[in-house]
Amino acid sequence: MKTIPVTCAIIFHRGKVLAAKRSESMDLPGKWEFPGGKIEGGESPEECLIREIQEELAVRIKIIQALSPVEFSYTPGKIIRLIPFTATLESFDFHLLEHEKIVWLGENDLFSVDWAAADLPIVHEIQQKWVKLVEQNKPID
Numbered sequence: 001m002k003t004i005p006v007t008c009a010i011i012f013h014r015g016k017v018l019a020a021k022r023s024e025s026m027d028l029p030g031k032w033e034f035p036g037g038k039i040e041g042g043e044s045p046e047e048c049l050i051r052e053i054q055e056e057l058a059v060r061i062k063i064i065q066a067l068s069p070v071e072f073s074y075t076p077g078k079i080i081r082l083i084p085f086t087a088t089l090e091s092f093d094f095h096l097l098e099h100e101k102i103v104w105l106g107e108n109d110l111f112s113v114d115w116a117a118a119d120l121p122i123v124h125e126i127q128q129k130w131v132k133l134v135e136q137n138k139p140i141d
């Protein structure tokens with residue numbers, strides 16, 4: 001069975017987290033996710049995630065901490081290992097280079113979008129740890 005490692009960023013800003021809607025040209029069109037992508041040869045998960053967020057949203061992030069990875073299969077014979085990290089923003093000028101739209105979700109609307117199935121355990125973990133994560137993912141200045 002092939003396992004594909006995919007990183008994703010839970011970007012905190014002003015007490016909310018960023019969710020991104022996959023566009024028609026992507027897999028799982030119309031589903032919501034945490035932006036990120038597949039690890040490419042030789043890079044660490046953190047290097048992958050910083051690169052993917054630049055490529056998809058044109059912003060720089062600072063990685064803060066790892067959450068629990070999720071393994072999920074959409075297609076027989078293929079497993080995605082989704083590796084989440086919380087992060088803060090180091091630049092703010094978003095350009096949506098792949099996604100259809102983004103929204104910022106607070107604690108009470110975490111489940112208001114149609115998440116990709118693999119993301120649901122991550123959203124539950126975020127909800128459980130919400131207060132601590134908001135505190136730990138505040139910019140220092």
Ligand SMILES: Nc1nc2c([nH]c(=O)n2[C@@H]2O[C@H](COP(=O)(O)OP(=O)(O)OP(=O)(O)O)[C@@H](O)[C@H]2O)c(=O)[nH]1
Nearest residue numbers: 006007008027028033034035036037038080116118119
């Ligand atoms: N980035 C990302 N991918 C996710 C999430 N949840 C989830 O099921 N996936 C799935 O993970 C797979 C890889 O994601 P991707 O398409 O963003 O990877 P990528 O940018 O490297 O794309 P590529 O296929 O063009 O090289 C896709 O099948 C996607 O649907 C998520 O929260 N973030």
